[in-house]
Amino acid sequence: MKKMHHLQIEPGQIGEFVIIPGDPGRCHLIADHFENPQLIAQSREYVTYTGKYEGLTVSVTSTGMGCPSAAIALEELIMSGAKYLVRLGTTGALQKNIHLGEIIISTSAVRLEGTSVEYIPIEFPAVADLDIIDALVKATQEKKLKSHIGIIMSHDAFYKGSVFADPDFLKREQVWIDSNVLSVENESSALFTIGYLRKVKVGTILTVVANHLTREVITDGEKIDPIFHQMTDICLEAFKNIGKE
Amino acid sequence: MEQIQYHIRCKKGEVNKAVLLPGDIERADYIGTKFFRNSEKIIENREFHIYNGSYENKPVAVCSTGIGCMSAAVAIEELTNIGCKYFIRVGTCGSLSPEIYPGDIIIATGAVRGDGASKEYVPIEYPAVADYRTVTALKNRAKKESTNHGLGIIRTHDAFYMESPFAFGDYKKRVAIWTEAGVLAIENEASALFVIGSLRKVQVGAILVAAGNLITGKKGTKNELQKSVDKAITIAAGALVDLQEGKEKKI
Numbered sequence: 001m002k003k004m005h006h007l008q009i010e011p012g013q014i015g016e017f018v019i020i021p022g023d024p025g026r027c028h029l030i031a032d033h034f035e036n037p038q039l040i041a042q043s044r045e046y047v048t049y050t051g052k053y054e055g056l057t058v059s060v061t062s063t064g065m066g067c068p069s070a071a072i073a074l075e076e077l078i079m080s081g082a083k084y085l086v087r088l089g090t091t092g093a094l095q096k097n098i099h100l101g102e103i104i105i106s107t108s109a110v111r112l113e114g115t116s117v118e119y120i121p122i123e124f125p126a127v128a129d130l131d132i133i134d135a136l137v138k139a140t141q142e143k144k145l146k147s148h149i150g151i152i153m154s155h156d157a158f159y160k161g162s163v164f165a166d167p168d169f170l171k172r173e174q175v176w177i178d179s180n181v182l183s184v185e186n187e188s189s190a191l192f193t194i195g196y197l198r199k200v201k202v203g204t205i206l207t208v209v210a211n212h213l214t215r216e217v218i219t220d221g222e223k224i225d226p227i228f229h230q231m232t233d234i235c236l237e238a239f240k241n242i243g244k245e
Numbered sequence: 246m247e248q249i250q251y252h253i254r255c256k257k258g259e260v261n262k263a264v265l266l267p268g269d270i271e272r273a274d275y276i277g278t279k280f281f282r283n284s285e286k287i288i289e290n291r292e293f294h295i296y297n298g299s300y301e302n303k304p305v306a307v308c309s310t311g312i313g314c315m316s317a318a319v320a321i322e323e324l325t326n327i328g329c330k331y332f333i334r335v336g337t338c339g340s341l342s343p344e345i346y347p348g349d350i351i352i353a354t355g356a357v358r359g360d361g362a363s364k365e366y367v368p369i370e371y372p373a374v375a376d377y378r379t380v381t382a383l384k385n386r387a388k389k390e391s392t393n394h395g396l397g398i399i400r401t402h403d404a405f406y407m408e409s410p411f412a413f414g415d416y417k418k419r420v421a422i423w424t425e426a427g428v429l430a431i432e433n434e435a436s437a438l439f440v441i442g443s444l445r446k447v448q449v450g451a452i453l454v455a456a457g458n459l460i461t462g463k464k465g466t467k468n469e470l471q472k473s474v475d476k477a478i479t480i481a482a483g484a485l486v487d488l489q490e491g492k493e494k495k496i
Contacts, residue, residue: 111372123358149377
């Protein structure tokens with residue numbers, strides 16, 4: 001079997017259950033939760049490990065930042081046999097009541113990016129899969145962790161919509177703040193859209209590393225690691241419950 | 246708001262907070278009189294017929310929206326103004342999937358925003374997503390009723406005579422893009438209801454009966470469809486009961 005053009009993986013080398021973080025540097029942290037994790041491939045921003053969890057074959061593949069590279073990762077993972085995928089990443093909050101370190105589970109995403117529009121007209125809703133949402137919510141509740149559940153926004157230009165952007169960024173984001181969008185990130189809307197078109201189940205769980213209204217931000221990556229470990233546990237428990245059904 | 250709402254002619258406290266939203270006036274009358282106990286007609290103005298009643302001993306209501314997002318948006322805005330919190334659209338649709346037959350039931354997770362009303366509220370890239378707790382409540386009640394159902398994205402649009410079995414010209418070509426995308430069915434109100442639900446922080450879902458199939462041209466008999474509509478109403482009213490009791494959390 002030919003290797004996938006970008007991911008450099010082959011069908012059979014990954015499980016049906018895949019965690020997809022943005023950062024290739026975090027893949028090994030996630031793979032540490034697997035039994036017997038094996039590094040499968042490392043190519044560009046794509047790092048893939050496969051291992052076992054409670055009898056399931058599970059994998060982790062980084063997507064890189066943004067929908068163009070995330071869409072490639074998702075397409076090639078699907079071609080390699082992935083059926084259940086959870087994006088695990090970071091986000092900037094757009095609401096005052098959402099604090100640093102808290103968890104967001106996305107039901108759907110604003111399509112403020114260019115990739116998904118090449119797939120299907122903009123009026124198509126980017127919605128997460130209900131089974132994945134249910135499983136993530138349940139696993140988060142079982143860990144007694146607080147989560148915010150709702151609509152997020154995905155966009156392409158970090159320096160137009162983040163705490164590091166020009167001083168006017170909140171003016172541009174006001175429409176989303178007023179529309180009860182919980183937070184901003186860069187991959188979910190294309191992942192949800194393509195997931196629906198390809199008939200695989202995709203969801204997103206995020207931790208808040210900035211708040212656009214208070215301008216607070218976590219810059220020290222290591223401070224985020226403990227939350228990443230908790231979210232990895234949540235994803236794996238969610239996969240286990242889906243696997244049982 | 247103590248004020249009487251402009252179109253639905255009701256004020257705060259006059260309509261129970263969990264509301265079924267059929268499009269058809271007659272279906273509102275049918276639900277109010279045949280499905281609710283202690284039914285009371287509240288108002289009849291334009292295309293808005295409103296009844297209060299109880300279902301499984303919980304207070305519920307029904308309000309017809311008329312056809313299309315324009316009047317549906319008016320209904321949900323004014324009902325929200327007077328304190329309503331849970332909304333389930335119950336109606337009919339045209340199937341866009343060869344696998345969904347006339348009489349089949351569909352629960353929507355989201356809607357393509359092919360309507361005009363929701364665009365006045367928020368830019369088009371914002372998702373028309375059903376409230377996930379309401380979707381879960383509908384799913385659970387459908388399971389209880391042993392009813393098979395489709396679950397997924399539907400398309401909402403404005404021009405019936407462009408995309409329906411009664412449409413002019415090659416309507417199949419116009420809807421092909423949505424069929425290929427796995428969109429289950431087509432109807433006229435859900436996207437604006439979902440968007441306004443998210444904006445105003447009220448919970449909105451939709452359960453629909455496929456009246457016909459746009460791809461195969463098959464239509465259901467009146468009798469078959471009525472049975473399915475009755476089932477959809479039963480599931481939706483049950484979901485409103487569970488949502489008020491917080492039962493849908495037991496996923």
